Amino acid sequence: MLSGNDQLDGRVISIMSSAGPAGGVGRDTTMIASSADHALAFGYLRLRAGQGKNVLVVGWAKPSESVDPDRVELMGAEPYLLRPMGMNNTIAAALQASTWLTPDNTPDASDKFVAWPLRREDLPARGDTVHAIILAIDGEFPSGSELAWIVDAGWASASYEIGTRNLGDLSSLHAAGQQIFDRNPQASPEHWDSVEIGGDSEYAVRAVQQSLRLKESVDVNISGSLCERPTSPYVAGLSRMVAAIDAVRPSATAAEGVRLTAGIGFNGFASQGATVMVFSNSKGGTA
Template sequence: MVGLAGWAVAACGSGPERLDVPLGVHLAARAALNHAGLSRADVTGVVLAGSDAWDGRLISSMHIAGPAGGYLRDETKVVDDPSVALASAVWRVSSGADRAVLVVSWHSPAESDPLNAVSPDPEPVFSRPVGAHPLAAEALAVTRWLEAHGLSADRFDSLTAFLAPDKADDDRLWFTPLRAAHVAPVDGAAVAVLVSADGARVEIKAVDFATDSALPLEQHPDPVGRLRQRILARTGSDPAHAEVVETTDRTVFRLVMAASALGLGQPSEVADAVIEGGLPHLQPSGGLFRRNAGYAAGLERIVCAAEAVERGAVSALAHCSYGRAGQGHSLTVLAAPL
């Protein structure tokens, strides 16, 4: 069995009471080890998930590998969603190459403004398909989804007020139809998860991925549904039937998009069901509108799912959506160890 022996989240970001990134990473890694009842001597490898652009640093792993526990240990860095880093650690442990691996990701708005950091990426001089600004790409993907289901953005005003009552009146238009109130604010955090074959608190039943086109208008209509069917074929159980479902709801629209794709309800019904308490197993943690670790959000979602299992849930599903246009998806199925 491969599972999660321990995990932790340490806040880091802007403000006088926030931690800088290396210290936040160190504290998260140490807390994860304490939660697992292990020491750094028990760890045989470290997998880091970080983005130089979002970090505001060059080769960010050079700054973070030591605080994360990678000194004199095998270290791997992925520049994709941290759920991919978790999968890498799972494969390493299940193959017998490692006995315990720390998976660490981080994000700090204090290091660089996320939206400004990636603004230069859509290079107008070269023809390479580097993609649009993340908010523009998200707006295109959301618009296409709304049109496909015959919905208007105004239909989600009540859900916006429910998820973010403090900013529901923020009518700043970023990219049609995205308003500032639609987007979860980034708090910043360092997240550490220990993957271990022995002594796991939570079993990892399955991990799978689906990657679509980075161009919103060329994406397939239901990548998450296909991913759900693959998990069903592999495990014999529908991931949508998990007692807890956590997803990267970086916008109010993404919450409904994920829930409907996972079979929790029709798009026109999910928003009302969330408000009325009809889907209590969806985002019991409060989602990214309560705590958004930015680039590290995918791993933070897995931590929230693991916490639900530790509290007594028999099974939990973490759905991670990533990429400029939400073209990447992962499903991680967790369960109480037998």
């Protein structure tokens, strides 16, 4: 399962250049263009469906080779209205953040904004990124070698039309999460010990925390804030999934008992799509 973005990478059908290095020649290989966290979820789904015993998931992006990454995001906008306006992930994130402003959290007018109300430290740092994860069914790996167990996964998408949806309601997140919580109530947020949240702004990260009603004891983004963990928008979700796995792997904690952690990624303008995955340090999955 490969994930890349042809426009950002500057290569038409970029799977042709990435399949070989990933060992995909002569194997069943799929390219996911929307986001790398979708590739991880799809790989998990294939194993659950009995289509194989293991799968390599690779998400990558190299914006340093792009002349203008913002131009790439602009080309993803609707061409007749949004594109001439200059829409990109940052502008969409600013529009979304403005819906969460209150008299108590409106930034000072003297601040230096990238796009009001977002300052540089509110935005994700961009950088070349690659992550690889091997998923396998039980019995396909030596006992004790696993890093974490996948408890469940959910993914959903809201309308592409940014002017027809409430940018602040995080409907894609709730739809994706509810898929998990309906199947497994013990994997709901009140049972999480930590969570890694991607997003287009720190406003979005805080909105997710409030919307999911996370406990105060839950560790949020212990791997670093958005500006401390450089990545590409197309790989940011997978980056947070990797961090969530790191949070529960045996060498990461000496805490006893079952621990649950979640990874949350978004794709599209203003959180159009969301992926939620819950991981555990225990084969049983939940407490």
